[in-house]
Amino acid sequence: MTDLSTYYMGLPVPSPIIAASSTLTSSPVCIAELARNGAGAVVLNSLFEEEIVVELNRRKESLNALNINHPEVLEFYEKLDVDEILNDYLKLIFEAKKSVDIPIIASINCVSPGKWHYFAKYLQEAGADGLELNIFTLPADMETSGQVYEEAALEIIRNTMAELNIPVCVKISPYYSGLGNMISQIDSLGVKGITLFNRFFKPDLNLDEMTIGAGPVYTDPSEYLNTLRWVGLVAGKVECDIYASGGIHDGLTAAKMLAAGAQGVQVASAMYRNGLSCLPEIIKGLSNWMESKGFEGINDFRGMLSHNKINNPAAYMRVQFLKTFAGKAEK
Ligand SMILES: Cc1cc2nc3c(=O)[nH]c(=O)nc-3n(C[C@H](O)[C@H](O)[C@H](O)COP(=O)(O)O)c2cc1C
Incomplete structure (x- = not known):
């Protein structure tokens, strides 16, 4: 009999299979369904920094139009806005907490270290068990160095953590010029975990209509x-947990992420493609594999195949296809 219980963001969870942030985690009904299907925890659909900032600016403009620009009045309005803008999100946290007994992790999508971090504490007050910061800016500006993007992300994390007592994890993209070092810098800020990696809207061209979509x-x-490589490379070398996200559709892939050192495994696309019943399937696949190997609990094998434990760590670093590999692939 296998025991899948473990910890996620330091919180006890019945299984390491976590419902990733998506539109499937944006209603209390769906969240209850996710819990019934065995999700160990739920990361809510992200609240977008832009939504907060746009609303804040709109209100500031209307104050300016009235020629009210006294700093205290503006600050009062900023704080007042918090309640209104976040109302639905706070309600979602509150309702979700009432309907399930697994951890509810709030999520903020953020790009800049502006004033919005102030809002994070309302999520904590509404009952969120943790916060995942989903940080991403496409580093496409030809004048801006990678260090500038990195420092902005680190400032977001510092500012937000200063507001909160609940655990914070950071979901990042793979698009940092020095990814290993960036992970180490994020870790040094005292986050509870780092989620590797977020996935983004990707444009494609329609050559019939000559448009972009x-x-x-x-x-x-x-x-x-790619997620597996990076989980394996960094898990066990940082203080914080590493969570895997990206392409996890079955129990064996979940087992690989855990063996590489992940403390938890997030699932999104599989739920859209196969319905929420993919969760019990993934859990069963993981459990069956553990049983076949004689592992009774997650910690019996977690991290066993990480870069710092595996027999041939060089394989994690290999990037070029050698002739021998190419020959095999062609057969
Ligand atoms: C429709 C959709 C909506 C998503 N919304 C969010 C979001 O609001 N916040 C976030 O951090 N990630 C979001 N994601 C990314 C997922 O949480 C996940 O990191 C990504 O899809 C890779 O995992 P997967 O292969 O299991 O889909 C979304 C993904 C999908 C498919």
Whole structure:
């Protein structure tokens, strides 16, 4: 009999299979369904920094139009806005907490270290068990160095953590020029975990209509390898937990992420593609594999195949296809 219980963001959870932030985690009804299907915890759909900032600016403009620009009045309005803007999100946290007994992790999508971090504490007050900061700016500006993007992300994390007592984890993209060092810098801020990686809208071109539109929204099951490499490379070398996200569609892939050192495994696309019943399938697949190996609990094998424990760590670092590999692939 296998025991899948573990900790996620330091909180006890019945299984390491976590419902990732998506539109499937944006209603209390769906969240209850996720819990019934065995999710260990739920990361809520992100609240967008832009939504807060746009609303804040709109209100400031209307104050300016009235020639009210006294700093205290503006500050009062900023705080007043918090309640109004976040109302629905706070209600979601509150309702979700009432309907399930697994951890509810709030999520903020953020790009700049502006004033919005102030809002994070309302999420904590509404009952969120933790906060995932979903940080991303496309580093496309030709004049801006990678260090500038990195420092902005670190400032967001510092500012937000200063507001909160609940655990904070950071979901990042793989698009940092020095990814290993960036992970180490985030870790040094005292976060509870780092989620590798977020997935983004990707544009695609329509050559019939000569227009630009959306590429595929969901991952397919072969897309887990980059996440697996980085989980394996950094898990056990940082103080914080590492959570895997990206291409996890079945129990064996979940088992690989855990063996590489992940403390938890987030699932999104599989739920869209196969329905919420994919969760019990993934859990069963993981459990069956553990049983076949004689592992009774997650810690019996977690991290066993990470870069710092595996027999041939160089394989994690290999990037070029050698002739021998190319020959095998062709057969
Ligand atoms: C429709 C959709 C909506 C998503 N919304 C969010 C979001 O609000 N915040 C976030 O951090 N990630 C969001 N994600 C990314 C997922 O949480 C996840 O990191 C990504 O899809 C990779 O995992 P997967 O292969 O299991 O889909 C979304 C993904 C999808 C497919």
